Amino acid sequence: MTTYAIGDLQGCFEPLQRLLQKIAFSPARDRLLFAGDLVNRGPQSLEILRFVKSLGHAATTVLGNHDLHLIAASRSGHFGTHDTFGEIMRAPDCNALLDWLLAQPLAYSDPGSGVLMIHAGVPPQWDRAQTLTLADEVSRTLNSPKGDKFLAQMYGNEPDLWDQQLRGVLRQRFVVNCLTRLRYCEADGRVRLKPSGTPGTQAHGLMPWFEVPGRRTAGDTILFGHWSTLGKVHWPQAQVYGLDTGCLWGGCLTALNLSTMKTINVDCEQFQKPGAKD
Secondary structure, three states: OOEEEEOOOOOOHHHHHHHHHHOOOOOOOOEEEEOOOOOOOOOOHHHHHHHHHHOHHHEEEOOOHHHHHHHHHHHHOOOOOOOOOHHHHHOOOHHHHHHHHHOOOOEEEOOOOOOEEEOOOOOOOOOHHHHHHHHHHHHHHHOOOOHHHHHHHOOOOOOOOOOOOOOHHHHHHHHHHHHHHOOEEEOOOOEEOOOOOOOOOOOOOEEEHHHOOOOOOOOOOEEEOOOOOOOOOEEHHHOEEEOOOOOOEOOEEEEEEOOOOEEEEEEOOEOOOOOOOO
């Protein structure tokens, strides 16, 4: 059995099929880990959801910011200008797909390889165990009667610094922001959610979340997506792999073989132009 980790799909179904053909994926033999953002902006989000769901135990995905946005927008009816959720919302299996998506974790520890997978980042104050505990805490809220209330209050950039005493919406919003939106931090661990450029272009005092001194997950191998402008996949000193290689933007779709830690890529058509990102 081989396990492959795959970066952000965002509705790019055809490149995924080419990638799976290239690695000779068999659901009877192999496993797939997806770094989140299965949907949105690309042309075939419905096909992506149906396919990944159909893989059953052969696939695991963590939730990304676009996945959560789909769930929140489906509850509120408020969709963005660049959202491509129409086919999903009109599909006869829409509710089943959204229920399945909502049940997916925000963080995943793979028992076979030992890697930790998230969509975006981990603040330096959390270790692996706390990351998984907090992710599960939010997942339980999302799948409870309180879920709709939290989704309605999920958006926002505050608080920007972890405090164990945080409670309620503020605590859970911070967790969601880190796991699904984080790229840069200050040295004290204060998160900065707006900068999205390649490391080296950020404002003075900011650094990629995985380069903050004293990061408590520094001994863990972490896989993530979300950062299509990262510039490279493997950051050896930090033991992290950024798997979003810009499929949606005309880059490539990347799979990481967790047995060899080698990458396999397929080129992608450009479905969105830079400037439509969040």
